[in-house]
Amino acid sequence: MNLRHLSLVLIITLSLGACASLEEQGDDTKNWSASRLYERAKEKLNNSDYEKAIKDLEDLVSRYPFGPYAQQAQLDIAYAYYKYDEADSAVAAADHFIKLYPRHPNVDYAYYVKGLAGFNRGIGNLERMLGQEASERDPRAARESLQHFSQLLKLFPDSKYAPDAAQRILYLYNTLGSYEIHVATYYMKRRAYVAAANRAKYALENYPTTPATPDALGIMAKAYKLLGMNDLSDDALRVLELNYPQNSYLAEVRNLKVKN
DSSP states (O other): OOOOHHHHHHHHHHHHHHHHHEEEETTTTOOHHHHHHHHHHHHHHHTTTTHHHHHHHHHHHHHOOOHHHHHHHHHHHHHHHTTOOOOHHHHHHHHHHHHOOTTTTTTHHHHHHHHHHHHHHHHHHHHHHHHHOOOOOOOOOOOOHHHHHHHHHHHHHTTTTHHHHHHHHHHHHHHHHHHHHHHHHHHTTTTOHHHHHHHHHHHHHHSSTTTTTHHHHHHHHHHHHTTOHHHHHHHHHHHHHHHHHHTHHHHHHHHHOOOO
């Protein structure tokens, strides 16, 4: 064997040895039980190391797909994705758990995590939109969060997560209503009166009994009057006066002079 071939054999031998060594180093959990794997993953979760916690939890489920540790790990995966700001992955993980274990005693938590996943992202998007010029962007995350929390209350009214979900629903209703008024006001400023009236009507129909209601009625009354739809304007104004007699839109609409 010449020197060149000997060198090549030596390199291959050393490479294989290194790979074997790396495999041995990376396989230190090969014989670990499900409980031990879960303890390590839970420790990372408690230390807010969500990325590594997700990896360990998914590894546990892969190795031990059946049993209580796998079930709890899948719930924890959904929560870890939520805390890791991966809302879509959190919802997908929660949905997967619900599909596999629809009668699990903690399935209500999966619905709760679905609501949480979209809540912060949805509220953050709405707050940014409320602080700038409104557009046609749809606050999808907030609406989905509202839907998930509402589903939790419907299916599990006695859940320990129900009180918090109810508070978040109220906050979402109020914020979504305010967003619709913001958009309607945006259209009014640009003299897009049909769009403004429709948006205010949407707020009134979908977010009643919220702080958005009086402004929705006022915008409808003003927009309809500017469009020459006096009957609809008078109807909105009458409801506004009956329920909110101090609202500033009352005088504004009555004193509005419309050019024919």
